[in-house]
Amino acid sequence: MRTRSGLLRFTRIVCQMPLPKLLRLPTLKLRGTIVAAAAVVFTVALGSGLIYVVQSTQQNDIASxxxxxxxxxxxxxxxxxxxxxxxxxxxxxxxxxxxxxxxxxxxxxxxxxxxxxxxxxxxxxxxxxxxxxxxxxxxxxxxxxxxxxxxxxxxxxxxxxxxxxxxxxxxxxxxxxxxxxxxxxxxxxxxxxxxxxxxxxxxxxxxxxxxxxxxxxxxxxxxxxxxxxxxxxxxxxxxxxxxxxxxxxxxxxxxxxxxxxxxxxxxxxxxxxxxxxxxxxxxxxxxxxxxxxxxxxxxxxxxxxxxxxxxxxxxxxxxxxxxxxxxxxxQSIQQRNMMIGGGIVLLGLGLLAFWFVGTSIARPINRLTNSMDAMAQGDLSVEVRGGERQDEVGAMARAVEVFRENGLKVAQMTEAEAARIVSDQKARTRMMSELQTAFGNVVDAAVAGDFSKRVEVEFPDAELNQLASSVNNLVETVDGGLSETSRVLASLAKADLTEKVTGSYSGAFGQLKDDTNAVADKLAEIVGQLRQTSRALKTATGEILSGANDLSERTTKQAATIEETSAAMEQLASTVLQNAERAKEASVVAGTVTRTAEEGGQVMGQANDAMGRIETSSSKISNIIGMIDDIAFQTNLLALNASVEAARAGEAGKGFAVVAVEVRRLAQSAAEASSEVKVLIEQSAGEVKAGSKLVADAASKLETMLASARSSNELMDGIARESREQASAIEEVNVAVRQMDEMTQHNAALVEETNAAIEQTEAQASELDRIVDIFTLDDARRELAAPKAASKPAAAPASGIKGLQQRVATAAKAYLSHGNAAVSADWDEF
Missing domain, CATH: 3.30.450.20 (PAS domain)
Structure with a gap:
């Protein structure tokens, strides 16, 4: 019974957990401790990175x-x-x-x-x-x-x-x-x-x-x-x-x-x-x-x-x-949700891996605990599993099997052997006390998460020494595996992806080593691809910025040209307005000329009427002169007849003959004078008729001039009116040119804003470089990142703000290749 009591105490020390202590998780066993530590490290690393990326993305989206x-x-x-x-x-x-x-x-x-x-x-x-x-x-x-x-x-x-x-x-x-x-x-x-x-x-x-x-x-x-x-x-x-x-x-x-x-x-x-x-x-x-x-x-x-x-x-x-x-x-909310989902999946996969690792460690120990508990209750027929394993758990199972076999032997001992055992009880009690102390300290420390303790007592029993060695090997293996895993996880938390689990492990710790190294390798690969992508993005934004600067310079030159055109159009409009004013003044002068010509026409008509009246009077005077000439002729005939009659009268008619001669001479003088006057009157009538004709011709020409002046006045009015309309049309063209100038200047300002957005994108790419550069990669990872990044298929076109930035970048690249003609489609879309 004492043997069974000592064995019971030993198994309870080794397999049972101690009471909760201050600042310890009260219900966690070995597997729970492993999973909890991994959960804390993964949660802190993923959570801090997720918060930073989401906040940066949202700030960039708001700015864009x-x-x-x-x-x-x-x-x-x-x-x-x-x-x-x-x-x-x-x-x-x-x-x-x-x-x-x-x-x-x-x-x-x-x-x-x-x-x-x-x-x-x-x-x-x-x-x-x-x-x-x-x-x-x-x-x-x-x-x-x-x-x-x-x-x-x-x-x-x-x-x-x-x-x-x-x-x-x-x-x-x-x-x-x-x-x-x-x-x-x-x-x-x-x-x-x-x-x-x-x-x-x-x-x-x-x-x-x-x-x-x-x-x-x-x-x-x-x-x-x-x-x-x-x-x-x-x-x-x-x-x-x-x-x-x-x-x-x-x-x-x-x-x-x-x-x-x-x-x-x-x-x-x-x-x-x-x-x-x-x-x-x-x-x-x-x-x-x-x-x-x-x-x-x-x-x-x-x-x-x-x-x-x-x-x-x-x-x-x-x-x-x-x-x-x-x-x-x-877009940033969707990206945040995707990152949260990916983080949860990654955290779940990591915890699942550590759960399996913890289970693979805890399950055989639990089976050994159950077996040892059954042995402590006196059931030596229980099967001790795990003896075929080649790790420390197998060594412990084989040691427990030795205890079971020894128990069976003890149960089969004779009375003499029992007496000998009783006589050795004090020595065995001391040994079991030392065994309990040595094993209890190691087990308590291991349960508390401290795997630095070892069983350092030498026992007279080789089997106990073998058991102590197995326990030490188990604790050392767990300590080494967890220490290396903790070291790798701590390096991951510090963004150092070069650390690996390098120890030689088998079984569950071998799987833990492979999974931990795989996580580090995967993160290193992702970070390497991010680094390559960010640098490629920075290079692309630099090229886009160069093209946008070229576009800005061309737009500025175009604005200057349009401004010069606007100035020329304003001068042309001013000149046309001046022509309109001069045409208006010419129209006023032409109106004055027309009125003067109308008055001259009236005067010429009056002169023509006066010349007609003079011609009529000359004709009447000529008729009177003719009558006077006829009277002189008749007087001459009468004087001639009187002279003939006076000659017939002789001396008595001489005086009358002298008078008749004088009368005849006067009649002849009057006839000659009337003849000369008639000639002069006829000449005057001819001149008056010629003057009348000239006045009539002048009146006709003046009428023609008056009609031309009226036509010229109408033309001047039309020229003035059309000049005003032309000035208005030129002003509209000038307004259109100014609007083109304003639109070109607006386009130039928009290009400047696009440059600022591209520069901000380039700054964000630099910030992404800085973030990615926080992670430490080995040279082999750096070299492998580039071809892997290049082999990925092209991403689908983005929508929303990011899609707009991509279209701006496409327009800028097309501009560098084909000039203004290539920009039109993308610019219209923008």
């Missing part, structure tokens, strides 16, 4: 999203600026045309209506064109205009033509100058500003109306009225509001008065902004750009606001882009 949202906001701001510029140009052209028309008092209402109808036909997006001049304007002194249906009370002149939003019908309307209709706001204040103004958008009749006005000036350059172009502000919402950035976001626009111009909720259009997030965004965008967050958790939105400067109107709007953070972080 902010840049992309800023680019979207800038693009939409440019679209709004183009729309407003188009209507501003139309308002300026209309103001210039009206200023020229009002300077000519001969222009009537029909001309104004024709100009307005033609202008609204050329602006399909406008819903109305109007003009209004006050009583100080030139129109107030034009009776024809003041008598037309375009005249308004108090000397105002206000033509207004509108287009229906329902059917597009065009008709004339009358302007409402009452204060209830906001007369001061839409006329008096912009006129006092003496510069182009943007009014609205404001709600009227359930629709958003927007007006762009320009100043109408008198010949002295003083502002006397406004020319306005109205358009539906809802076109902003239609053009911009229907877009959804990144699939789930929305775009909003706030005007200078703080009212919604574009919003995803149509009910808010034209109403003032009242939520704190938007007010903060508008206030933050005054400095140029704002990034913020609205809401929290799953309802969080990322908000970006850009300031839209409108210097031509002296105001600024705000363009806001909002996207749910869940959309922005979808």
């Amino acid at each position: 999203a902010d840049e992309l949202m800023s680019s979207v906001a800038q693009t939409q701001a440019q679209s709004i600026r183009v729309i407003l510029k188009e209507h501003e140009t139309a308002a300026l052209a209309m103001a210039g045309t009206l200023s020229s028309l009002m300077a000519d008092p001969a222009v009537g209402p029909a001309t104004y209506k024709s100009v307005f109808e033609k202008e609204i036909a050329q602006l399909p997006n406008s819903i109305g064109i109007w003009a209004l001049t006050n009583k100080n304007g030139p129109a107030a002194s034009n009776p024809a205009l003041m008598a037309s249906d375009m005249a308004l009370p108090d000397g105002y002149f206000g033509p207004s033509i509108t287009r229906s939003l329902d059917d597009g019908a065009i008709g004339w309307s009358s302007l409402d100058l009452s204060e209830e209709n906001g007369f001061s706001g839409w006329f008096l204040e912009p006129l006092a500003k003496d510069a182009p103004s943007l009014i609205g958008p404001y709600l009227y009749d359930g629709r958003l109306f927007t007006s762009v006005t320009a100043i109408i000036r008198d010949p002295a350059g003083k502002g006397v009225g406004l020319a306005g172009v109205d358009f539906n502000g809802g076109m902003f919402a239609k053009l911009i509001g229907e877009q959804k950035p990144m699939g789930t976001g929305w775009i909003g626009v706030i005007n200078a008065e703080g009212n919604w111009v574009v919003h995803s909720d149509p009910k808010l259009l034209g109403k003032p902004v009242d939520d704190k997030t938007t007010l903060d965004a508008v206030a933050g965008a005054k400095s140029g750009q704002y990034h913020g967050v609205s809401g929290a958790g799953n309802d969080a939105w990322r908000v970006t606001a850009e300031k839209l400067d409108l210097p031509e109107f002296g105001i600024s709007w705000t363009v806001m882009v909002a996207v749910p953070e869940a959309t922005l972080l979808a």
Whole structure:
């Protein structure tokens, strides 16, 4: 019984666990200790790496999203600026045309209506064109205009033509100058500003109306009225509001008065902004750009606001882009979940491997414990398994088998042998006490996780010495295996992947060695591939950055060229305007010439009539002279007859004959004088007739000159009108060139932002290099990483922000290969 009692105490010391102690896991056995240690090391290593990578990825995604949202906001701001510029140009052209028309008092209402109808036909997006001049304007002194249906009370002149939003019908309307209709706001204040103004958008009749006005000036350059172009502000919402950035976001626009111009909720259009997030965004965008967050958790939105400067109107709007953070972080969340899943799988596989290792160690020891417990209860028939193993557990099983056989022998001893045993009891008791102390210390230390203790007592019994040696070998083997495994895991935690389990083990520890080394090799291979990939990424981003820099330089040169073209177009427009003014002056001079020619024609007609009357008078005088000549001839005949009769009378008729001779001489003198006068009169009549013909020819030529002057005047008017239209067209071309210049400069800025994004990507690649360089690899791993990385298939195209960065990189590479032509497709997609 004493032997059985001592054996029972020995097996309990070796196989049973001690009571829980301070700072120890209370229920863990050897297998649990191994698995718990591995779990702690794996969890700390994987958890810290996962947290760092996820946080870095989310920060990078937010930064990239902010840049992309800023680019979207800038693009939409440019679209709004183009729309407003188009209507501003139309308002300026209309103001210039009206200023020229009002300077000519001969222009009537029909001309104004024709100009307005033609202008609204050329602006399909406008819903109305109007003009209004006050009583100080030139129109107030034009009776024809003041008598037309375009005249308004108090000397105002206000033509207004509108287009229906329902059917597009065009008709004339009358302007409402009452204060209830906001007369001061839409006329008096912009006129006092003496510069182009943007009014609205404001709600009227359930629709958003927007007006762009320009100043109408008198010949002295003083502002006397406004020319306005109205358009539906809802076109902003239609053009911009229907877009959804990144699939789930929305775009909003706030005007200078703080009212919604574009919003995803149509009910808010034209109403003032009242939520704190938007007010903060508008206030933050005054400095140029704002990034913020609205809401929290799953309802969080990322908000970006850009300031839209409108210097031509002296105001600024705000363009806001909002996207749910869940959309922005979808890729990083998916990557985080995949990494968590992969980490859990890797942790599970590691723990499973250590579980099998612990089980392979603990199971034979448990079987030995059960066998020894049965032997302690007196059952020596129990089978001791594991004796065929070649490791320390097999040695312990063989030692226990020796104990079992000795027990059987003890049970079969004779009385004499029993007496001898009783006499040796004290010596055996001392030996068992030493055995209990020696083995108990080693077992207690091993259970506590300390495998440095050994059985150092020499026993007189060779079997006990053999058992002690087996226990020492077992503890040493477990200590060596766990120490090397702990050393490798500690190196892994320190990012040193060069450490390996180098000891020679078999059985469970051999499997543990292979699994631990396999984990280290796999991590080294992954890190090596990551290092190669990060360096390749850094090289690729460097090439992309070089191409983007080249693209930026070309874009800058293109912007300079367009700017020079714009300057040339402005000079051309100025020259055409000067030609129009000179043509107008020539038209005025031609009108003066025409009026002078008309007056000369009237004078020539009067001269021609006078010459006719002179010719008639000359004819009458010639007839009178003829009569005088006939009278002189008859007088001569009578004097001749008197002389004949006086000669017949003799002396008595001499006195009468003398008188008759004198009378005859006078009659002959009168006949000669009348003959000479007649010749002179006939010559004078001929000259008068020739003069009349010349005057008639001069009158005919003057009529021809008058017709030519009138035609020239009409041509001059046409040239002046066409020159003004040509100047307006050149101004539109100049506006288009300036818009191209602005778009090119915007593209240059976008290229600069792309460069910044690529530089950030390159910095992230460098950061990834730095992270990967934390791991220590041997030279063989470094050499094997490159070909393995190169042999992997190409990754599928990414989506979201990463996909956008890849498309930018593709466009940049195509640009390096083929120039601007190759960029167009990728750039359009961008």
